[in-house]
Structures are given as C-alpha cells and as structure tokens.
Amino acid sequence: GESVGLHLPTLSVQEGDNSIINCAYSNSASDYFIWYKQESGKGPQFIIDIRSNMDKRQGQRVTVLLNKTVKHLSLQIAATQPGDSAVYFCAENIRSSASKIIFGSGTRLSIRP
Amino acid sequence: NAGVMQNPRHLVRRRGQEARLRCSPVKGHSHVYWYRQLPEEGLKFMVYLQKENIIDESGMPKERFSAEFPKEGPSILRIQQVVRGDSAAYFCASSYRDSEKLFFGSGTQLSVL
Numbered sequence: 001g002e003s004v005g006l007h008l009p010t011l012s013v014q015e016g017d018n019s020i021i022n023c024a025y026s027n028s029a030s031d032y033f034i035w036y037k038q039e040s041g042k043g044p045q046f047i048i049d050i051r052s053n054m055d056k057r058q059g060q061r062v063t064v065l066l067n068k069t070v071k072h073l074s075l076q077i078a079a080t081q082p083g084d085s086a087v088y089f090c091a092e093n094i095r096s097s098a099s100k101i102i103f104g105s106g107t108r109l110s111i112r113p
Numbered sequence: 114n115a116g117v118m119q120n121p122r123h124l125v126r127r128r129g130q131e132a133r134l135r136c137s138p139v140k141g142h143s144h145v146y147w148y149r150q151l152p153e154e155g156l157k158f159m160v161y162l163q164k165e166n167i168i169d170e171s172g173m174p175k176e177r178f179s180a181e182f183p184k185e186g187p188s189i190l191r192i193q194q195v196v197r198g199d200s201a202a203y204f205c206a207s208s209y210r211d212s213e214k215l216f217f218g219s220g221t222q223l224s225v226l
Contacts, residue, residue, distance in 0.1 A: 008153055032213060043117075043204050043217035044156065089155055093213065100169050101146065101206075101215055103156040 008087060010108040019077040021107045023090030028071065032093035034101070035064060035075045037086045044089060047075070077109075085111050115140065118187075119205050119218035126195045127226050134190040134221045138207030145188045146206045146215060147180055156204060162188060195225045 036044035
C-alpha cells in the first residue's frame with residue numbers, strides 16, 4: 001500500500017559484497033513491479049522492472065526476484081559499490097482500480113568501506 | 114535527450130499564496146504523474162494525467178490542489194492558499210505506456226513560510 005513511516009530502515013553492506021533489499025507488496029492484482037534508486041536531493045531513477053508472469057529478471061549487476069505466492073519482491077545488487085548508496089523503493093502497478101504506480105516504503109543502503 | 118524537466122527547483126511561498134509547479138515530460142510521453150514526498154518517506158501518488166484528461170486523482174486533496182496537462186505546454190500542479198503542511202518535494206514523472214517504466218524529474222522543493 002502507500003508508504004508511511006517516520007524513518008527508513010537501513011541496510012549496511014561491506015563494499016564488494018552483494019546486497020539484498022526486500023519489499024512486500026500489497027495487492028495480489030498487481031501485475032507489474034519496478035525498483036527505483038533515489039539519491040539525496042534527486043528524483044527516483046529507474047533500475048529494473050518485472051512483470052507478474054516472470055519470477056526473475058537480470059540487469060547489469062542487479063537481479064529482481066518476484067514471489068507472487070507471498071507477495072514478495074527483492075532486489076539483489078552484486079559487488080556493491082560506493083555509488084550504490086541511496087534509498088531504494090519498490091513500486092507496483094495496481095490495476096485493480098485505475099492504473100497507477102504505488103510506491104512502497106524505502107530502504108536506505110549504506111556502504112561500508 | 115532531455116528527461117523530465119521540472120521547474121522551479123525550489124519554490125518558497127508564504128501561507129495563503131499560490132504555488133505553481135511545472136513539468137515537461139520526456140518527448141513523446143503522453144502520460145504524466147505527480148507524487149509528493151516528505152523527508153525520509155516514500156512517494157505518495159497524487160494524480161495521473163494524459164493529454165487534456167485527468168485519469169486518476171485519488172491521491173489529490175479535495176481542496177486547494179488541482180492539476181492539468183494541456184494539449185500544448187507543460188503539466189501544471191497548482192496549490193492554492195498554501196499552508197505549512199504543503200511543504201514537501203513534489204515529483205513529476207512521465208511514461209510512454211500507461212503506468213509503466215516511469216521516468217522522474219528532479220522535483221520541486223516547496224517551502225511554505
């Protein structure tokens with residue numbers, strides 16, 4: 001559903017390690033999912049998307065996994081770099097009513113040198 | 114290869130004044146979306162527009178807020194008689210297809226004194 005919260009959860013990862021960011025989505029009718037990266041002071045940047053007829057999709061250094069049974073989405077970042085530091089949001093297209101993209105609560109990814 | 118252009122980048126208004134936020138979508142995109150973001154929170158959907166039509170305004174406050182996307186020119190988010198609670202970052206996004214792969218602008222930071 002709509003993201004609410006007083007602060008963002010943080011994931012701290014050693015540089016060079018893999019990062020896994022998780023997201024639980026709200027609506028079983030959603031058929032399209034997107035991951036966005038937002039750096040401080042900037043707008044969200046598209047990373048990767050996946051449709052509900054797939055369970056895995058790979059991009060450059062990123063992989064998205066979709067588990068429709070438990071309504072769970074994850075973003076895996078391989079060999080995490082300092083430039084990966086940002087807030088990551090998952091988003092879903094809820095088509096049960098009017099079509100629109102709804103964002104989940106974000107996760108702040110922090111990289112340890 | 115211009116992306117989504119938003120202006121102004123920062124807007125300061127006193128309580129009771131009007132705020133006008135502009136958004137020019139990616140060339141060729143006919144779907145425009147407005148989102149609002151408070152610090153350390155996710156993006157809240159406000160409104161989805163196509164050229165000359167409001168498709169979904171379920172996230173817009175019923176009073177003081179309006180949006181348009183005319184046949185010619187940018188999309189405008191208008192906030193009348195601003196109050197301190199309107200202070201936030203307002204992001205515009207556009208897409209080629211209905212509610213898929215949104216591209217975001219850099220946002221307008223509205224500060225109400």
